[in-house]
Structures are given as C-alpha cells and as structure tokens.
Amino acid sequence: MMNRTFVIIAPKLQEFAAPDWEVWFTVKLIPILPSFTAEMLLEVTADVNCTNYHVIVEGMGDVFLEMTSTRRQEITRVLVERLKEFAVQFNSPDCRKDIGSDAEWLDINLGLFSKVANYTDLKELNISGLAALESLSPDQKAELLLDPSTGAIENVTVVKEVLSSILKSRDEEQLEKFFETFVEFNLNGLDKECAACEKAGCARRSHRGPKGVSFPTLPSQENITYITNAGVRDAILNLTLTALAPKFPLFQTSDYELWFQINLVVLLASFRPSVLVVIPANLTCDSYDAV
Structure with missing residues (x-):
C-alpha cells in the first residue's frame, strides 16, 4: 500500500x-x-x-x-x-x-x-x-560517561546526574540497558590493553563469568579492570544497589550472576561489607555463590 x-x-x-x-x-x-x-x-x-x-x-x-x-x-x-x-x-x-x-x-x-x-x-x-x-537513550548515556573528551567518568556530580536520569525513568529496563553498554565499552577497552600486552609477550589470563562470558585480565591484575576514581565508583555502586534492592527478593540465580559477575564487576573495588547489607540473607546456595 x-x-x-x-x-x-x-x-x-x-x-x-x-x-x-x-x-x-x-x-x-x-x-x-x-x-x-x-x-x-x-x-x-x-x-x-x-x-x-x-x-x-x-x-x-x-x-x-x-x-x-x-x-x-x-x-x-x-x-x-x-x-x-x-x-x-x-x-x-x-x-x-x-x-x-x-x-x-x-x-x-x-x-x-x-x-x-x-x-x-x-x-x-x-x-x-x-x-x-x-x-538520550541508556546506551548513549553510558557512552557519554565513558567518552574521554567529556571527562564525565572522573566527575562525581556528572555521574550522579546521569545515573539519576536513568533511575527516575518509568522504564525499569533502562538501568540494565545502561550497564550492557557500560560493561561492553569497558571490556572493549581492556581487550585493547590485553592485545598490546600480548604483543609485548605477556601471558594472558581470564576470569570467566556465567554463560561463557570471559573477562580478560592483564598479568598484573587480580580481576578485570575497574574504574579508578573511588568517588565515581562509590556513586555508581550505591545508586545502583539502592535501585536494585527492592528487586533482590525476586532475583533468580541468573539475575545475581548478571549483576555481580558482569554488570558490577568494574565497581568491585568499592565493595565493602556495609554495601552488601541490601542483599537478602535467605539466598539459595547458587545465588550466594554468584554474589
């Protein structure tokens, strides 16, 4: 027609x-x-x-x-x-x-x-x-934060503004979409580092996540690379966990795997016992292992 x-x-x-x-x-x-x-x-x-x-x-x-x-x-x-x-x-x-x-x-x-x-x-x-x-869409906001020309990833105020704009959306999937791109870009950046390291003759190890997802690491690292600005890390982690807390009781093991082995990995350096109090105490063994 x-x-x-x-x-x-x-x-x-x-x-x-x-x-x-x-x-x-x-x-x-x-x-x-x-x-x-x-x-x-x-x-x-x-x-x-x-x-x-x-x-x-x-x-x-x-x-x-x-x-x-x-x-x-x-x-x-x-x-x-x-x-x-x-x-x-x-x-x-x-x-x-x-x-x-x-x-x-x-x-x-x-x-x-x-x-x-x-x-x-x-x-x-x-x-x-x-x-x-x-x-902006969630993935555009993730790219904005990681765009070196903006310096946003080093600015706690900007990071909070971007995350808050996502969390106040009625679309509950926006946070997950944001992290899909956020993690992807971090992994791509790390892959480039690993490629350079391999070219220089370094050994390469990997931390394997669920469903065959592999997080490459450099020999000098215990885990995947993480955001170096502690204030930014803390802000992203706190806002994210606060948003996820009401949903944790409904999480399946695969959900805990997604968030704690993939999405939040770049924030690992900010994990402390006090941060984990929002996680339900009655987790299954598999969910506990995922966390």
Whole structure:
C-alpha cells in the first residue's frame, strides 16, 4: 500500500506547499507510514526546507513505535546524514527559531529517532550530551560517561546526574540497558590493553563469568579492570544497589550472576561489607555463590 501510494505522490513532491506536507505526513499517510522506507525518505528530504523537514520528522515520529527495529535504524541513518550534510542550513537562525537548547534541537530534528542514533553521530552534530541528557537513550548515556573528551567518568556530580536520569525513568529496563553498554565499552577497552600486552609477550589470563562470558585480565591484575576514581565508583555502586534492592527478593540465580559477575564487576573495588547489607540473607546456595 505504501509503495503504490508513494508512486502516486512522488512526482508531485516538488509542488508541495507547507500545508501539503502537513496534511500528508501527519494525517493521510499515518496509517501506512510505518512502511515508509529509507529510500523513500531520501527522495522526500532531498530538497525540502527545514520547516517541511520538521513536519516529516513529526509524522515519522508519530508511527515510531509501529516500525520494526530495523526500519527505525534505517530511517535514523537517513535523518542523521541529512542533518550532517546540511548542517549549515539546520543551524541557521531561521531553522533554529524558537529552539533554545540542544534537547529541543534533537526533539525537532530527530524526534524519537534521536535515541536510535549513535552517540558519535550526536557528537558530530555538535550536540552536548549533558545539555541534552533527558533526550538520550541508556546506551548513549553510558557512552557519554565513558567518552574521554567529556571527562564525565572522573566527575562525581556528572555521574550522579546521569545515573539519576536513568533511575527516575518509568522504564525499569533502562538501568540494565545502561550497564550492557557500560560493561561492553569497558571490556572493549581492556581487550585493547590485553592485545598490546600480548604483543609485548605477556601471558594472558581470564576470569570467566556465567554463560561463557570471559573477562580478560592483564598479568598484573587480580580481576578485570575497574574504574579508578573511588568517588565515581562509590556513586555508581550505591545508586545502583539502592535501585536494585527492592528487586533482590525476586532475583533468580541468573539475575545475581548478571549483576555481580558482569554488570558490577568494574565497581568491585568499592565493595565493602556495609554495601552488601541490601542483599537478602535467605539466598539459595547458587545465588550466594554468584554474589
């Protein structure tokens, strides 16, 4: 249906006035807009001004949840490349009228697709992650913290602000999504260190976690690398355990494995007996071993 409709309207796009874009992308096409392809979007945005572009983004955002994950990624890529290619235009006074912050700029120019974009893309669009914090996805927030150019991972105040923005979300999965990326980036960084060590002739050991996850370590380390700033470590650990505490009674052994053998490993240096009081005393033997 979308394909046939687009064949009909495509030749008329150059004749569209502002009201036409509005009626087509926010009314008429809505029922079939989830099937709008990246190729169609490329053609539609090839020669539009920022006002009409904003209408297109608004319409696409209205059907964001009805799109497949792959379609969202494809649409996001087109929108991001469009913004990069015409950065001067989209940052001109006319296009930035009534836009007072990076968060508002993201909302108008990418909408919900901003959460699908790569963190590096947002940086290339000159978006300040801290200024647009509430618009970032959990994985983007993790990358923001670990971005050396921001120095965020050494700033306790910033770390607390980022973690708090995740914990106050109604989406309970945000914390886990954050740690997926947070741990992945830490492991990738450690892999590079290990590769350099191996090249220099060092032996390589590993600490094996659940489900075959292997945490590589350097010969001089007892465990995986950890965040060196004690204040930052303490802040992340305390906020995380406080958020997890109400859920611990419902945890299965696999949950304890996930959090204590993977997600929280980079914070191990901050573990103290007082920290563990939030863990239920009636753990099963397997769960106790996992912790």
